Amino acid sequence: MVRNKVKTNDIHIINLAKLVSSPNAILYKEEDLLAYDCDGFTIERHLPRAVVFPKNTEEVSQIVKYCAENNLPFLARGAGTGLSGGAIPLNNEVIISLVRMKRLLEVDLENRRAVVEPGFVNLKLTNSISDKGYYYAPDPSSQYACTIGGNVAENAGGAHCLKYGVTTNHILGLEVVLPNGEIIEIGNGGIPDSPGYDLLGLLTGSEGTLGIVTKITVRILKNPEAKQTVLAYFDNIEDGSQAVSDIISSGIVPAALEMMDKTAIEGVEAAAFPVGHPKDIEAVLLIEVDGIAAGIEGQIEMILDVCRKWNVREVKAARDEAERGRWWANRKTGFGAMGAISPDYLVQDGVIPRSRLPEVLAKINHISKESGLRIANIFHAGDGNLHPLVLFDSRIPGETEKAIEAGSACLKVCADVGGSITGEHGVGIEKKEEMRFVFNDEEIIAQTNIRDVFNPDHLLNAGKLFPTPGRCAEVKRELSSKN
Amino acid sequence: MSIPNIEQKPACTTGSLGNYLWSDPPKENKWADCVHCGLCLEACPTYEQLGQEQHSPRGRVHLIKSVAEGKLFVNEAFADPVFQCLDCRACTTACPASVDVGGLIEEARGQVRQAMPLTGWKSMTSKFFLETLFPHPERLHAAGSLLKFYQKSGLQKLVRKTGLINIMPDHLVEMESIMPEVKTPVRKKYKNEKVIKAKGETKREVAMLSGCIMDVMFSDINESTINVLTRNGNDVVIPKNQTCCGALHVHAGDREMGRKLAKQNIEAFKDAEKVIVNAAGCGCMLKEYSELFHDEPEWQEKAKEFSAKVEDISKFLYDIGYETPKAELNKRITYHDACHLAHGQGIREEPRDLLLHIPGVEMVHMPNADRCCGSAGIYNLTNPEMAGAVLESKMANVPDDVEMISMGNPGCMLQMAVGVQKHGRNQKIVHTVQLLDWAYQREDELGGGE
Numbered sequence: 016m017v018r019n020k021v022k023t024n025d026i027h028i029i030n031l032a033k034l035v036s037s038p039n040a041i042l043y044k045e046e047d048l049l050a051y052d053c054d055g056f057t058i059e060r061h062l063p064r065a066v067v068f069p070k071n072t073e074e075v076s077q078i079v080k081y082c083a084e085n086n087l088p089f090l091a092r093g094a095g096t097g098l099s100g101g102a103i104p105l106n107n108e109v110i111i112s113l114v115r116m117k118r119l120l121e122v123d124l125e126n127r128r129a130v131v132e133p134g135f136v137n138l139k140l141t142n143s144i145s146d147k148g149y150y151y152a153p154d155p156s157s158q159y160a161c162t163i164g165g166n167v168a169e170n171a172g173g174a175h176c177l178k179y180g181v182t183t184n185h186i187l188g189l190e191v192v193l194p195n196g197e198i199i200e201i202g203n204g205g206i207p208d209s210p211g212y213d214l215l216g217l218l219t220g221s222e223g224t225l226g227i228v229t230k231i232t233v234r235i236l237k238n239p240e241a242k243q244t245v246l247a248y249f250d251n252i253e254d255g256s257q258a259v260s261d262i263i264s265s266g267i268v269p270a271a272l273e274m275m276d277k278t279a280i281e282g283v284e285a286a287a288f289p290v291g292h293p294k295d296i297e298a299v300l301l302i303e304v305d306g307i308a309a310g311i312e313g314q315i316e317m318i319l320d321v322c323r324k325w326n327v328r329e330v331k332a333a334r335d336e337a338e339r340g341r342w343w344a345n346r347k348t349g350f351g352a353m354g355a356i357s358p359d360y361l362v363q364d365g366v367i368p369r370s371r372l373p374e375v376l377a378k379i380n381h382i383s384k385e386s387g388l389r390i391a392n393i394f395h396a397g398d399g400n401l402h403p404l405v406l407f408d409s410r411i412p413g414e415t416e417k418a419i420e421a422g423s424a425c426l427k428v429c430a431d432v433g434g435s436i437t438g439e440h441g442v443g444i445e446k447k448e449e450m451r452f453v454f455n456d457e458e459i460i461a462q463t464n465i466r467d468v469f470n471p472d473h474l475l476n477a478g479k480l481f482p483t484p485g486r487c488a489e490v491k492r493e494l495s496s497k498n
Numbered sequence: 499m500s501i502p503n504i505e506q507k508p509a510c511t512t513g514s515l516g517n518y519l520w521s522d523p524p525k526e527n528k529w530a531d532c533v534h535c536g537l538c539l540e541a542c543p544t545y546e547q548l549g550q551e552q553h554s555p556r557g558r559v560h561l562i563k564s565v566a567e568g569k570l571f572v573n574e575a576f577a578d579p580v581f582q583c584l585d586c587r588a589c590t591t592a593c594p595a596s597v598d599v600g601g602l603i604e605e606a607r608g609q610v611r612q613a614m615p616l617t618g619w620k621s622m623t624s625k626f627f628l629e630t631l632f633p634h635p636e637r638l639h640a641a642g643s644l645l646k647f648y649q650k651s652g653l654q655k656l657v658r659k660t661g662l663i664n665i666m667p668d669h670l671v672e673m674e675s676i677m678p679e680v681k682t683p684v685r686k687k688y689k690n691e692k693v694i695k696a697k698g699e700t701k702r703e704v705a706m707l708s709g710c711i712m713d714v715m716f717s718d719i720n721e722s723t724i725n726v727l728t729r730n731g732n733d734v735v736i737p738k739n740q741t742c743c744g745a746l747h748v749h750a751g752d753r754e755m756g757r758k759l760a761k762q763n764i765e766a767f768k769d770a771e772k773v774i775v776n777a778a779g780c781g782c783m784l785k786e787y788s789e790l791f792h793d794e795p796e797w798q799e800k801a802k803e804f805s806a807k808v809e810d811i812s813k814f815l816y817d818i819g820y821e822t823p824k825a826e827l828n829k830r831i832t833y834h835d836a837c838h839l840a841h842g843q844g845i846r847e848e849p850r851d852l853l854l855h856i857p858g859v860e861m862v863h864m865p866n867a868d869r870c871c872g873s874a875g876i877y878n879l880t881n882p883e884m885a886g887a888v889l890e891s892k893m894a895n896v897p898d899d900v901e902m903i904s905m906g907n908p909g910c911m912l913q914m915a916v917g918v919q920k921h922g923r924n925q926k927i928v929h930t931v932q933l934l935d936w937a938y939q940r941e942d943e944l945g946g947g948e
Contacts, residue, residue, distance in 0.1 A: 042550065046575030049564055050550075050557035057534045068549060095551065096536035114549040134549075136540055159592070160539040287596040351535040354595030358530040 027087060027109075031067055034077045037115055040068040051110055054092070055157075056100035058361065058415060059444050063104035066092075068115045072190060072198060072229040075111060079227065080196030082109055083474060090476040091227040093134060093162035097169060098350075098362055099443025101222050105478040111227060113164050119143055120230070128187055130232050133164025137171075140233070149235045152179040155439070156347040167228050170220030172439030174271040174346070175303075177397040179236070181439060183219040190230035191218060194475040202232060217465070222441050223476045225469040239305035242270065243315050244333040244342060247300040247322045248293060252276060254325040255298035256372035259396040261321045262302070263369055267314050272397030273301040273346055276376075279391040279404070286352030288344040296328065300396065301346055349393045350404065357389070357406035359415075363422045364440040365429030369399045378428045379403050386421040388414070400438035401429065427452055442480045450482055516568035520612040521793060522753060524605040529563045531595045532556060538599070541592035543870045543888045544582050552579040555589035555599045562606050572613040580606045582884060584877055585749055586870035587841035600842070601789055607751030627876070628752060632710045632742040633759060639683055639714065683713040684720040685736060694724055694734040701731035704814075705770030707763075707784070709777050710742040712908050719908070722935035723776045723811055729938055730820045734774075739766040745783035749875045753790060760787045761797065764804045773804075776811045776931055778907035779875060782842035784808040810839060811931050812906060816848040823937035825944050826858030831933070832900045833861065834892075834914060835868035836907035849906055849930045856937045865895045873913030885913070893917045902926045904933060 019032040019041050028043045035041055042048055043065040052060040064087070069075045082089040089109040092102040104110055117134035122144055129140060129151070137158040140151040154173035155161055161171070167189070172181040179185075188202030201218065203209040218225055249255035259272060275283065280292045280299060292299055300322070304314045319330055333339040353360040367375050376392065379401075383390040391404040403425045407418035422445075426436040430452035437446055450459060463481050467473075515523045538555035539545050551557035558579050564570040580603060587600045616624055631637055685708050688694060693703070704727060706720075713720055727734050744759035764787065767773050775781035785808050787801035809817075831853060839845045846868070853859055872878055872888030896903060896917070903914055903925050915927045 039548065039550070042552075044575065046561075046570055046573075047552055049570060050552040050554070050560050053534065055535055066550075094536055094539055096539075112549070117549075157535065157537060159541075160536050286594050287591075288594065348537065348594030351533055351537055351594030354531040354533040354535075354593075354597065360533055 027081075027085060028065055030081060031065060031078065031109065034081060035067050035069055035074055037068060037070045040070070040115075042066040051092070051095075051104070054095040054100060054102040055098045056103065056443060056445055057359070058419065059100055059103055059105070061104050062107065063110040064088075064107045066110040066112050068112050070115050072116075072192065075113075075116075075192045075227055075229050076196045076198050078109070078111055079192050079194065083195050083472070086472070086474065088474050088477060091133075091164070091168070091223050093165035093168075094136070094157075094160050096157040096161045097165060097443065098364070098440040099169075099222075099437070099445040101169065101441055101443040101476070101479060102165075103444060105444065108476070113162065113227075113229075116164075116229065117162075122235075124149065124235075127235050127237075128232055129235050130188075130230060131163050132230060133167070133228050134162050135164075137161050137163055137166060140235075144235060145238070148238050150238055151185070151233060152176075152236050153182045153185055156350065158347075163231055163233065164228050167219050167231060168221065168223045169441040170439070172395065172400065174273055174343075174395060176439075177272055177395065178268050178270045178305075183216055185234040186215055186219050186231065187234055188232035189215060189218055189228050191226040191228055193226045194470045194472070198229070199226075220441070221466075222443060222480050224466055224480055226475070239270070239307075241308035241311045242303060242305035242339075243311050244301070244303045244339045245315065245318070245330055246292075246342065247302065247319075247330045248296045248328045249298040249300070249326070250296060250328050251326065252297040252376060253373045254327070255300055256376060256396070258300065258322050258325040258327070259372060260369045261325070262318055263397060265317060265321060267304070267317055269302050269314075269318070269397060270305040271301065271303040272395070274392070274394050274396035275299050275301075275346070275349065276392040278389055278406075279349060279393045282352045282356045282391055282404075283345050283349050286348065286355040288341065288348050288352070290341050290345045292345075293329075301342060346393075350402075353391065353404055353406060358408045358410065359406070359418070360391075361405045361407065361418045361422050362440070363401070363403045363405070363425045364437045364446075365401045365403070365426050365434055366436075366438040367399045367401060367429050367432050367434035369396070371432040371434075372396065372399070375401070375428055375432060375434075379425055382421050382424045382428070386417050386424075388418055388421055390421065390425070395438070398438070399434065401425075423449055444479060447480060447482050450480075516566040517571050518565055518609050519572070520609055522605060522608055522790075524562045524566070524602045524609070525792070526566065528598045528602050529559050529566075531597045532559045532563075532593075533595065534560070535594065537594060538589035538592045538597075541588040543584055543586065543588070543872070543891065544884060546891065547884065547887050553582055555593075555597075558583060558606075559597065559599060559602060562602050565606075565609075572609050574614075576606075577610045577614060580610060582881065584837070584870050584872070584874040584884075584888065586837035586874060588837065588868065588870065591841045591868070601786070604748050604751075604753070604789075607749070608753040609751075611751030624750065628747050628750060629755065632746065633755075635683075635685055635710070635713075635741070639686055680715065681717045681721075683717045684708055684724065685713055687717075687721075688724075688736055689738075692735065694728060694736075696728045696731045696733050699731055700733050701818075702771070703733040703735060704772040704774050705735050705737055705767055707740060707743065707767075707773060707775045707777075707780055708736055709775075709780055709908070712777050712780075716908050716911070716929070719776060719929045719932055722929070722932045723774070725935045726811070726815065726820070726931055726938065727774065730815065730818065735770070737766045737770070741766070743780040743783045745779045746875050748783065748790070749877075750880075757790050757794075757797075760790055760801065763787075764797075764800050767804060767807070770807060772814065773808045774811055774814055775808060776906070776929065777909075778810065778836035778839035778842065778845075779909055781808060781810045782838035785843060810843060810845055810848075810906065812839075812849040812852055813843075813845050815934075816851060820852075820934075822855045823934065823941050824857065825937055825941035827856050827933065827937050827940065828858040829902055829933075830860045830862055830900045831902045831904050832864045832897050833867060833930075834864060834871065834896075834903055834905040834910060836905055836910045837868070837870050837874070839906050840868040845906075849904070852930055852934055853904060856933060859933070862897045862900050864897060867895075869895065871910050871913045871917070873907075873909040875909060878909075878913055878916075889913060889917045889920075893921055896923075896925070898923075900925055902928050902933075904928050904930050906930050
């Protein structure tokens with residue numbers, strides 16, 4: 016066993032160092048902790064107390080036990096690509112980094128499942144099984160770097176979730192370290208639909224507030240026999256939105272149906288993976304259908320008919336796998352690409368009924384004008400999941416606050432048309448106040464009561480997901496006095 | 499990105515660069531492109547090994563920015579992540595916004611070296627190689643002759659046999675055992691020829707960077723380069739006053755020396771229309787000279803003009819439409835992308851195309867071919883442990899069933915040779931241009947026999 020030497024008087028650091036066995040498995044000096052003061056959400060920054068790197072479940076459990084016994088706040092972190100601040104140590108937490116638990120433990124093609132450690136990178140799973148004709152369906156845009164553990168915490172989505180569902184639809188079993196250090200397994204060895212409460216569903220998307228996932232059994236799928244990808248360019252964003260709505264209502268379920276507006280196109284074309292989208296169009300749709308080879312052509316024809324009905328300027332089909340790959344790289348690096356046209360961005364994650372798309376886009380446009388900040392729109396149009404990207408420059412005093420306000424206003428619009436404030440990025444720190452747009456106080460308390468069953472002392476990832484007490488606490492008192 | 503309490507603590511501006519106290523600090527416009535998305539993480543070989551974010555591209559950019567924001571000082575804790583970086587540029591390829599992490603790292607190293615000058619043994623060795631040896635061709639050639647004497651005289655055998663070799667640190671032993679046979683540098687060989695004439699009709703004249711290590715350790719690659727250039731209608735000149743490109747100095751944070759060498763090369767090649775380079779690391783440096791002259795606008799202009807003339811041999815041949823060889827080589831070959839060719843200069847397809855068009859060459863795919871081998875200039879000497887770990891990952895991807903591994907950079911060649919030797923394999927390490935040259939030679943031999 017490697018001993019991790021530490022030079023500090025902090026007894027907790029000294030003790031935590033004894034619980035991890037791989038080399039350099041603890042960081043505790045301020046300079047070393049700086050890189051952990053935020054994740055993909057950069058507006059809030061807080062230093063952790065330490066970062067520890069366990070190499071197995073047992074070490075995670077020991078660390079959690081130690082933290083629980085000593086009243087130390089703690090949280091789990093993967094690649095830190097989350098966009099809502101779920102891995103930011105608001106309360107000087109001990110960060111339990113799971114990136115060294117990155118093994119692919121088992122591939123069971125017969126039963127179409129794989130078992131991975133939480134630090135295993137999403138895309139690596141598909142890469143490891145693609146030669147055998149299989150893949151892992153949830154494909155968040157950060158899949159080059161994000162970990163499956165993080166995907167479970169956030170119930171991550173992705174472009175292809177329109178047809179195949181989000182992470183929760185692909186999780187068959189979990190090993191979890193509870194906030195008291197106890198190790199439990201849920202999901203009955205990967206047999207789908209076990210009796211009793213759906214704990215897998217509860218844990219998936221709980222944003223690291225109920226437990227720390229240390230092993231994951233996922234569903235893997237056979238590669239579709241055929242797929243076809245097309246780009247459709249529209250001169251008018253309303254036409255593009257109507258086309259999206261009509262494609263879905265015509266009964267086709269594309270594998271993916273993505274949309275980018277003019278500002279977003281400007282960003283991706285200025286960045287590292289341009290594909291030559293025309294500069295003067297208002298919207299591009301990236302449409303992919305897959306399935307049995309015989310049905311593909313017919314589906315594409317139906318989609319093209321709809322596009323033509325809505326005055327599409329041009330459509331083109333990917334000539335080969337390489338071109339398809341370039342189109343997807345262009346789309347999937349869209350958020351990061353904003354760096355090419357703006358020093359900072361804040362991405363929102365609203366969901367709306369597809370039929371309200373034109374109206375919502377007009378309102379977002381209005382918010383942009385009011386705030387004086389540009390807003391780019393990249394979204395999973397097929398399932399109504401919008402990603403307005405508010406572009407700003409944090410070096411200009413006041414602009415960060417303005418961006419936060421504009422982002423919040425976008426979510427209000429989504430909530431008001433009967434939608435939701437998050438489709439796949441999670442609530443984290445970013446959207447906890449906006450939870451009030453969709454839940455009243457009683458509903459929020461009902462949920463925090465569930466959290467308290469698992470995490471009664473609030474040591475695990477506190478201050479995330481639900482609005483800060485205050486009003487909530489008052490309502491809670493009021494409710495209990497009524498009982 | 500923003501910092502907490504934005505009202506009390508205004509973010510820095512170009513005018514106040516926090517704790518960077520020396521000239522030529524990391525440039526704000528470079529890190530302003532980073533939105534902290536993290537897509538670079540998996541591209542980074544040191545993050546792959548350590549799993550710690552201060553050793554990842556976005557972590558390093560974050561720290562570089564933190565110094566400018568006054569949250570961190572230029573000290574050991576900053577120097578460690580900045581110098582652990584291989585400067586392999588894989589992150590820039592992966593980055594949606596093409597953040598110039600390599601440029602930031604090099605500028606940050608410049609600050610570190612001024613804040614904490616090297617002392618003792620490290621300073622002496624670094625001075626010896628970077629100041630006393632590399633910039634002076636005559637001394638390099640003398641060292642080359644010594645090396646040659648060492649190899650030819652039997653001394654090498656003696657050292658290996660007697661176990662004297664075991665007194666060298668491990669990684670130096672590895673390097674010693676794979677040193678190529680030293681031949682006559684082309685700068686010496688052609689010193690009396692102003693122009694090496696094209697074979698057949700002259701279509702153009704090009705100048706060649708002979709390189710420092712390249713010409714001493716791998717003069718046969720320079721020879722091959724001259725052969726393929728002249729074969730394709732190019733007169734070749736080797737300007738006398740050229741010197742080391744300065745890449746190793748800039749990687750080490752010695753930007754002052756880098757500027758000196760850059761100026762000398764800009765002058766030495768001022769009459770050339772094309773500057774042909776066969777070492778990826780050098781080519782990349784030459785193309786980035788303007789980065790060294792942010793405080794000297796006049797030189798920055800000259801540097802830009804110079805860089806526009808620089809081209810890697812593989813891309814140059816591809817672009818001019820070279821003559822495809824007709825003789826067969828019959829070899830199974832895999833190709834390794836040198837970082838400073840693929841990530842640094844965006845040259846990936848051209849060398850592969852060259853190889854594919856040699857009759858009888860069977861190309862075998864190397865997974866993650868553009869992953870760093872750990873050579874990274876002199877990184878394998880300064881950070882042997884990490885370089886070794888990175889090499890192990892690389893070797894795991896090198897297909898077993900090939901006879902040769904082709905690439906376009908001398909540093910990679912030495913490092914990959916160590917890898918092949920360590921793993922008891924028997925693959926030959928070759929430069930792409932050598933294979934082309936051999937194919938031409940065989941064609942001539944066969945043609946002569948007809």
